[in-house]
Amino acid sequence: MNPLFLLTGAGLLAGAMNALAGGGSFVSLPAMILAGVPPVQANASSTVALFPGGIASAWAYRDGLGPIGTVSLRPLLAITLVGGVIGALLLLWTSPKAFDFVLPWLLLVASLALAFGRRLGERLRRHWRIWPSMVIAVQFALGVYGGYFGGAVGIMMLAVWGLLDSSDIKRLNAPRTLLVSATNAMAVLTFIIAHAVHWPETLLMLFAAIAGGYGGAQIGRRAPAALIRSGTLLLTVCITLAFFVRAYAPTLK
Template identity: 35%
Template structure:
């Protein structure tokens, strides 16, 4: 019961952070590991638990998503699911020992991307034309990363959209939410078929993410964004240090 309470609370805070600024993975993934879930299963379960939050966010941005060409949206969704399937498949064939070695560096990279998200998007915007707009050559690799490790995916997607030349942040956030949901759906199917999801914790955490996601809007009006970003970055760096210590201890 104590474990379920812990992961429910982690889900609430993770959903809250994802709704406001991102970084929910820094809470949900470590919480599952700390109750004894192996790293690969914890990563898969954390990704699946975030799915309801992605869907609710996409519904909230449905009018903005509707501004996109239907054929383009379907094409991007297909490429995202393809890349997500590859990344999720790679996770299935990874050993817990190998993944445990990667975890501190994945968390560190995701934290740095989150902390420098605005600069990353500005840099990407200056490089418009460096990649084929809305091309599979850029979408699929990002989706592979998302299927393998979900942390920081939102910031990476926004940077990619900026490189494509997109400027409407509401449309970008809507597309980010929809593609993240599509990726998590295919990840769910693959992780479930591979037996990599602990269902009771996943359901409890998902309920928490829904509550946190719904609370995101009113809470965001009361917390200064700079302070929140510092808090999330501190959690990210802290979790990086903890997992690095676990690796070398």
């Protein structure tokens, strides 16, 4: 497939997915790899390409920012920024071969988070409460994961926060969007400084993702939520399976 059409189409779809239900990196990362970008640089470039859409969402949600239970947003933001830098550096220190090996498992974790994260958080909250200090520790780990890979990290945050804060999930969307953008911001800065971004492919996907995000928001106002979620999960599962085959099929022969 022509890389121009591949990256444009992937950017449109990834932007729309992030606007609808999350999981845009499931499309943008494979597209970068198929376009010939090495895996580690593909992940870095994908993060940069989807970053402006996340910032736009964070700005749109700015009026809804508030604490998570009894934990102020400031320490969560600070620890997320630190985690984002560490995760991005870990990615840059990972060899292409090692990243190829671990990538299917990262996609699997993200798929499970998309499928069960919110439900798991609701069930655990009925039987278990966690201390605010534990939330900060887990938030640091999520910041590292977000800087390294980031797939479905926002859903993971909501699942963890649900153990501390019983608020409507819509209220938690504002801090979620801010903290996901924070870890991505540190990753993007680190990747740019390290010259890990393939700019022609990234810029093409970036502008397509902005358009896709706008279109996805319009679709989200009309399409049934169950249909959007089912379509997202089906796509993420198929891509995860494809990467397991890509990584391990040669070994099975």
